[in-house]
Amino acid sequence: xxxxxxxxxxxxxxxxxxxxxxxxxxxxxxQLYDGGQRIFAENRVQDMVARRENxxxxxxxxxxxxxxxxxxxxxxxxxxxxxxxxxxxLLFEIEKQAAKxxxxxxxxxxFHIASEETKFGMDLNEAAIxxxxxxxxALPHVEICGVMxxxxxxxxxxxxxKEFVTLKSIFETLKKQFFAGDHGxxxxxxxxxxxxxxxxxxxxxxxxxxxxxxx
Ligand SMILES: *Cc1c(COP(=O)(O)O)cnc(C)c1O
Numbered sequence: 001x002x003x004x005x006x007x008x009x010x011x012x013x014x015x016x017x018x019x020x021x022x023x024x025x026x027x028x029x030x031q032l033y034d035g036g037q038r039i040f041a042e043n044r045v046q047d048m049v050a051r052r053e054n055x056x057x058x059x060x061x062x063x064x065x066x067x068x069x070x071x072x073x074x075x076x077x078x079x080x081x082x083x084x085x086x087x088x089x090l091l092f093e094i095e096k097q098a099a100k101x102x103x104x105x106x107x108x109x110x111f112h113i114a115s116e117e118t119k120f121g122m123d124l125n126e127a128a129i130x131x132x133x134x135x136x137x138a139l140p141h142v143e144i145c146g147v148m149x150x151x152x153x154x155x156x157x158x159x160x161x162k163e164f165v166t167l168k169s170i171f172e173t174l175k176k177q178f179f180a181g182d183h184g185x186x187x188x189x190x191x192x193x194x195x196x197x198x199x200x201x202x203x204x205x206x207x208x209x210x211x212x213x214x215x
Contacts, residue, residue, distance in 0.1 A: 001215050003035050003037060003213050007037060010200070013200060015205055015207060016039065016206045017207060017209065018189075018206055019032055019037050021040045021051070021210070022041070023210075024214050026055065028214055029051070033055065039059075039060045040059055040062070041061070041062040041083070042063065042064070043065035045075055048079070049074055060080045061079050062080060062082075062083060063082045064083045064084060065084055066084055066120050067082060067085075069090055069093045072097045076098055076100065076103070076105065080105075081145065082105060082107045082108070083110065083189055083208070084108070084110040084120065086120055087122075087130070088133070091134070092138075094142050095138070095139045095142045104140075104142070105142060106145045107142055107144050107145065108144075108146050108187060109122065110149065111127070111149045112149070113149040113150070113151065113166050114149075114150055114152040114153075115152045121149065121150075127170070128174075128177065143184050144184075144185060145184055145186065146171060147174070148189035148190065149164075149166075149189075150192070151163040157198065160195050161198055161201075161202060164190055164195075164199050164202035164204070167188060168203040171203075187206050188204050190206075191204045192209060193209050196212075
């Protein structure tokens with residue numbers, strides 16, 4: 001896999017490549033870094049903290065997957081974006097820890113678009129209620145930048161496409177209702193190794209890709 005080429009091809013389409021480095025050895029991560037990749041994502045706080053200490057300082061770290069409130073403090077000094085915010089309490093914890101570090105942390109709202117059971121991610125209705133009740137002026141250190149979702153793990157291409165279409169439409173609805181004129185609200189984080197092409201066709205602005213890059 002020529003990651004540099006891949007990243008540039010995505011860039012041409014306005015899509016950011018987030019390299020999911022979880023479970024990968026440091027030397028492989030460094031290889032991608034040497035090829036120009038700067039955005040890496042981890043799903044475990046301890047791993048992100050440890051890896052950051054052993055890798056170049058200009059890496060931009062994203063947190064993906066469920067994040068426990070009591071762990072925000074460990075990544076708040078450096079994390080660029082948190083992809084899976086699914087309740088207001090987590091937003092307020094991120095605000096508190098970002099403020100302590102005098103930083104702004106970018107966040108994405110996670111939606112449950114897959115047909116699989118999982119306790120993570122909101123639906124449109126829940127997000128609308130949360131955003132209606134949210135005093136955004138009380139969150140000066142949090143920037144809500146868009147939405148994130150994971151499609152069902154299946155071979156059913158029609159189902160996957162439908163889920164990406166759903167996420168895109170959730171994004172458009174929220175943009176109109178709550179973020180009109182907010183240029184920072186622009187990201188649709190969808191697409192992984194197995195489904196990134198379809199995600200891009202359906203409007204992804206950010207793909208989170210692991211295994212495919214490290215093959
Ligand atoms: C692991 C993971 C990915 C990357 O998965 P691949 O199939 O290896 O590309 C993307 N998003 C999330 C939330 C993940 O946990």
